[in-house]
Amino acid sequence: MSHTRKRIGILTSGGDCPGLNAVIRGAYKSAHKLGYDVIGFLRGYEGLIDPVSYITLTNRNTSGILSQGGTILGSTNKGRFVTRTGVDDRQELDPELIAAVKVTIQQLGICGLVCIGGDGSLSIAQQFHENGIPVVGVPKTIDNDLSATAYTFGFDSAVACATDALDRLHTTAAAHDRVMVLEVMGRHAGWIALHSGIAGGGDVILIPEIEWSYENVCRAILEREARGKKFTLVVVAEGAPLPSGDCVTQERRAESRQVRLGGVGNVVAAEIQSRLARETRCVVLGHLQRGGTPTTFDRVLATQFGAHAVGLIHHGGFGRMVCSAPPRIESVPIIDAVSRLRVVDPHCTDVQAARALGISFGDDPSVGSPFVCEQRESAESPAELATVGG
Numbered sequence: 001m002s003h004t005r006k007r008i009g010i011l012t013s014g015g016d017c018p019g020l021n022a023v024i025r026g027a028y029k030s031a032h033k034l035g036y037d038v039i040g041f042l043r044g045y046e047g048l049i050d051p052v053s054y055i056t057l058t059n060r061n062t063s064g065i066l067s068q069g070g071t072i073l074g075s076t077n078k079g080r081f082v083t084r085t086g087v088d089d090r091q092e093l094d095p096e097l098i099a100a101v102k103v104t105i106q107q108l109g110i111c112g113l114v115c116i117g118g119d120g121s122l123s124i125a126q127q128f129h130e131n132g133i134p135v136v137g138v139p140k141t142i143d144n145d146l147s148a149t150a151y152t153f154g155f156d157s158a159v160a161c162a163t164d165a166l167d168r169l170h171t172t173a174a175a176h177d178r179v180m181v182l183e184v185m186g187r188h189a190g191w192i193a194l195h196s197g198i199a200g201g202g203d204v205i206l207i208p209e210i211e212w213s214y215e216n217v218c219r220a221i222l223e224r225e226a227r228g229k230k231f232t233l234v235v236v237a238e239g240a241p242l243p244s245g246d247c248v249t250q251e252r253r254a255e256s257r258q259v260r261l262g263g264v265g266n267v268v269a270a271e272i273q274s275r276l277a278r279e280t281r282c283v284v285l286g287h288l289q290r291g292g293t294p295t296t297f298d299r300v301l302a303t304q305f306g307a308h309a310v311g312l313i314h315h316g317g318f319g320r321m322v323c324s325a326p327p328r329i330e331s332v333p334i335i336d337a338v339s340r341l342r343v344v345d346p347h348c349t350d351v352q353a354a355r356a357l358g359i360s361f362g363d364d365p366s367v368g369s370p371f372v373c374e375q376r377e378s379a380e381s382p383a384e385l386a387t388v389g390g
């Protein structure tokens with residue numbers, strides 16, 4: 001098959017999140033301007049091999065998708081491509097799969113493949129790169145747990161959803177003098193719980209990165225009551241281990257080494273109710289956090305990621321992943337992003353600010369780090385000032 005124009009491939013892999021379509025549109029539009037045709041593989045990496053399935057992206061099928069959740073290309077976190085590249089956790093792809101992908105790339109005349117995914121999906125892209133397949137990565141996940149990027153797209157939308165849920169729970173909790181527990185996603189990182197807890201006025205935030213106890217959670221509730229607040233909002237990350245050290249899980253996925261987290265909210269709510277004899281209810285927000293329209297922030301980030309990914313291909317930056325390094329979009333080797341998770345630093349300024357407001361993390365408040373406010377003399381240089389917002 002011969003092509004007059006160069007051709008780029010794009011795929012969306014792993015769990016979906018708001019902003020995938022914005023990346024697809026951003027990549028398509030910028031590629032088109034540079035003279036590339038773009039095809040989109042269907043159902044993630046699965047579309048690359050038997051049966052090879054893809055659509056040609058056009059003005060028509062990418063029009064109006066900027067604000068749409070999901071992905072017009074479909075996605076999966078199951079199937080034949082399951083791997084990890086973590087330092088102690090590497091799982092090699094079957095060489096026959098890689099050989100079959102190479103045949104597809106060659107036969108379709110693809111000069112660069114944009115892989116949009118989280119750590120698992122980008123681990124696959126890394127192995128493609130090591131085997132000579134021309135890939136670039138785009139970091140996607142509501143969990144915001146990828147190293148080497150300040151933000152992944154989808155995170156802001158998930159936090160907005162969880163914050164909206166807290167706003168709603170606030171009024172009903174106050175009306176009934178109840179304790180409301182909201183369980184949010186995020187796997188083994190507490191970013192969604194931390195940010196939504198701050199934005200939604202949570203009183204207790206339980207995250208995987210900070211050990212907590214029921215005694216301290218109950219103390220926080222009783223102290224609120226002593227101040228006249230008869231209701232409490234508790235935000236718990238699905239991956240926050242119980243005081244016993246165990247995570248609450250649903251099932252082990254047959255096709256993957258990842259466990260399915262979920263259920264900690266109900267366990268925490270039941271324990272609070274039994275210890276304090278206060279009416280306690282739990283809401284598990286689940287996939288609502290992954291659906292729907294992306295926020296403005298995610299649309300801008302995803303659009304930039306799409307355009308920069310094409311720029312990487314255009315300039316031969318294979319094996320690299322676009323990343324957010326505010327106020328700039330840059331790129332790093334994919335391996336830097338997937339070799340370890342980016343979790344919440346228990347001493348980060350977000351946690352410090354929350355503690356300063358009296359938000360409890362279920363730990364002993366006296367062990368929290370002191371509130372330090374960095375005082376810079378001035379911006380580093382006029383150049384730095386000039387780039388802010390630029």
Ligand code: F6P
Pocket residue numbers: 015077118141142143185186187238260261290
């Ligand atoms: O990684 C994104 C995520 O939504 C996690 O927060 C969550 O634990 C997981 O995916 C859920 O996966 P599934 O859609 O397969 O249930």
